[in-house]
Amino acid sequence: MDAVSSMNVRVRFAPSPTGFLHIGGARTALFNWLYARHTGGTFILRIEDTDTARNTQEAVEVILQGLRWLGLDWDEGPVDGQATHLGRGDRGPYFQSQRADVYRKWVQYLLERNLAYEADGATKFRMTREPIVFEDLAIGAIRRELTDREALDPDFVIVRSDGQPVFHLVNVIDDLEMGITHVVRGEDHISNTAKHIALFRAFGVEPPRYAHIPLILNPDGTKMSKRDQGASLATYIEEGYLPEAVVNYLVLLGWSPKDNREILPIEDVIGRFDLPQIQRHNARFDLKKLQWLNVAYLHQLSGDRFTALASQALERAGVSLAPFPKDYIAAAVSLAREKIKTLTDLPPFVDFFFVDEVALDPEAMARELTPASRDHLAALRGALVALDPFTAAAIEAALKTTAAARSVKNAVLVHPARVACTGKTIGPSLYHLMEVLGRERVLRRFDRALAQIADS
RNA sequence: GACCCUAUCGUCUAGAGGCCUAGGACACCACCCUUUCACGGUGGCGGCACGGGUUCGAAUCCCGUUAGGGUCGCCA
Numbered sequence: 001m002d003a004v005s006s007m008n009v010r011v012r013f014a015p016s017p018t019g020f021l022h023i024g025g026a027r028t029a030l031f032n033w034l035y036a037r038h039t040g041g042t043f044i045l046r047i048e049d050t051d052t053a054r055n056t057q058e059a060v061e062v063i064l065q066g067l068r069w070l071g072l073d074w075d076e077g078p079v080d081g082q083a084t085h086l087g088r089g090d091r092g093p094y095f096q097s098q099r100a101d102v103y104r105k106w107v108q109y110l111l112e113r114n115l116a117y118e119a120d121g122a123t124k125f126r127m128t129r130e131p132i133v134f135e136d137l138a139i140g141a142i143r144r145e146l147t148d149r150e151a152l153d154p155d156f157v158i159v160r161s162d163g164q165p166v167f168h169l170v171n172v173i174d175d176l177e178m179g180i181t182h183v184v185r186g187e188d189h190i191s192n193t194a195k196h197i198a199l200f201r202a203f204g205v206e207p208p209r210y211a212h213i214p215l216i217l218n219p220d221g222t223k224m225s226k227r228d229q230g231a232s233l234a235t236y237i238e239e240g241y242l243p244e245a246v247v248n249y250l251v252l253l254g255w256s257p258k259d260n261r262e263i264l265p266i267e268d269v270i271g272r273f274d275l276p277q278i279q280r281h282n283a284r285f286d287l288k289k290l291q292w293l294n295v296a297y298l299h300q301l302s303g304d305r306f307t308a309l310a311s312q313a314l315e316r317a318g319v320s321l322a323p324f325p326k327d328y329i330a331a332a333v334s335l336a337r338e339k340i341k342t343l344t345d346l347p348p349f350v351d352f353f354f355v356d357e358v359a360l361d362p363e364a365m366a367r368e369l370t371p372a373s374r375d376h377l378a379a380l381r382g383a384l385v386a387l388d389p390f391t392a393a394a395i396e397a398a399l400k401t402t403a404a405a406r407s408v409k410n411a412v413l414v415h416p417a418r419v420a421c422t423g424k425t426i427g428p429s430l431y432h433l434m435e436v437l438g439r440e441r442v443l444r445r446f447d448r449a450l451a452q453i454a455d456s
Numbered sequence: 457g458a459c460c461c462u463a464u465c466g467u468c469u470a471g472a473g474g475c476c477u478a479g480g481a482c483a484c485c486a487c488c489c490u491u492u493c494a495c496g497g498u499g500g501c502g503g504c505a506c507g508g509g510u511u512c513g514a515a516u517c518c519c520g521u522u523a524g525g526g527u528c529g530c531c532a
Contacts, residue, residue, distance in 0.1 A: 051531070
């Protein structure tokens with residue numbers, strides 16, 4: 001352990017409960033968590049719910065659920081979305097709405113020392129006129145001068161005329177009171193840091209170390225805001241991405257293991273993650289790469305977990321699995337594993353396994369269940385009736401023998417058979433799907449297809 | 457308007473003065489594999505924003521320009 005690692009690192013993620021967790025916020029949380037785990041430090045979750053009007057318990061739950069889904073466990077912080085509930089940890093409360101007396105105490109401290117003053121009913125902080133210089137762990141030396149507007153009046157409001165303390169004040173007080181040693185946050189706070197450092201000094205304490213991480217931009221390079229496609233973590237949860245894939249992708253967006261590896265077990269990342277190596281420039285979100293990672297993680301999932309997640313996705317899509325044996329479900333969904341990019345892709349691939357009568361796609365039917373295919377299908381049915389064992393290999397052999405006997409290419413039998421069994425032109429391997437379906441179902445579906453052709 | 461950050465293939469990145477004829481991944485294109493759709497395999501396309509310095513030598517250091525992003529609120 002190096003010098004930094006051996007000190008007691010305390011980092012925090014301090015989101016405002018707006019009703020959703022921004023993907024950029026998720027990465028900020030991730031980087032804080034990684035740094036805490038890398039250093040053996042403490043990861044704290046604090047809810048910045050000072051804007052009482054739009055903060056609700058539900059909005060907090062969204063954040064907690066998002067972090068839990070990502071696997072980012074916090075050592076101190078809320079246990080649920082209820083602000084008045086006592087959290088875990090001895091530096092609480094972890095909701096700003098419950099810390100009014102703490103803020104009052106420190107405002108009093110500033111007032112008594114003439115470091116703040118009343119003006120127009122508000123309380124303003126006497127900001128230094130000198131440039132603030134600090135060493136950012138991710139970026140390097142930063143020297144911040146006053147802007148022209150600030151030069152006119154450098155002092156800023158820390159308590160509104162309605163008595164509510166503002167962000168800069170509470171953020172600093174909480175970091176101070178909670179013993180935060182490293183502030184890892186979005187680059188959009190880099191200019192605010194001067195104010196924060198000045199406040200820490202006024203309170204008579206050394207400011208924490210800062211590490212500002214780059215922002216996540218839209219594919220077109222514009223800032224990703226709430227409305228933008230894919231800005232909310234919830235969309236990835238709903239669209240069937242694996243948390244480990246999202247985490248891996250987020251890690252790669254601004255950090256690199258420097259050894260050309262892309263698939264990174266989280267333990268490896270924890271072992272190597274550090275602040276100075278964080279990328280300095282903003283990154284654009286690339287859904288295609290996330291999808292690629294998701295496929296990779298889908299492939300290496302254990303059979304049990306895949307079956308569980310696939311079952312969930314099916315139930316959510318309205319497919320009832322209750323009537324089917326566990327083995328049948330597992331065998332059926334496993335045939336789709338290599339075919340899908342996300343779990344929401346799965347239901348259309350395997351739903352035919354779980355219905356009495358397949359829904360015949362009109363186009364597929366028109367193309368494959370033609371009078372010309374009738375005799376082929378009937379012949380294939382004949383080859384399957386007494387086939388033993390009814391396995392993929394045996395089915396394949398039977399189909400090929402039948403095709404050869406009729407002097408047609410395998411595909412001439414394969415395509416109509418697929419439509420007969422699944423109703424669609426795309427899907428899992430035909431031979432395997434027939435094995436899983438079982439002889440009885442297959443023959444019944446063949447008969448129905450044959451009847452369809454006769455009717456048309 | 458001012459202040460701050462940033463700048464390597466379309467995208468994410470490796471690169472901390474000679475190892476660079478700039479490496480990898482995603483995407484894209486071609487071919488192979490193949491019963492569909494995918495997976496996989498092989499190959500290809502493609503980049504140091506620009507201009508000045510410093511140096512024997514610069515993607516790497518310095519300055520400027522340009523571009524992008526951020527901030528300057530009684531929002532967080």
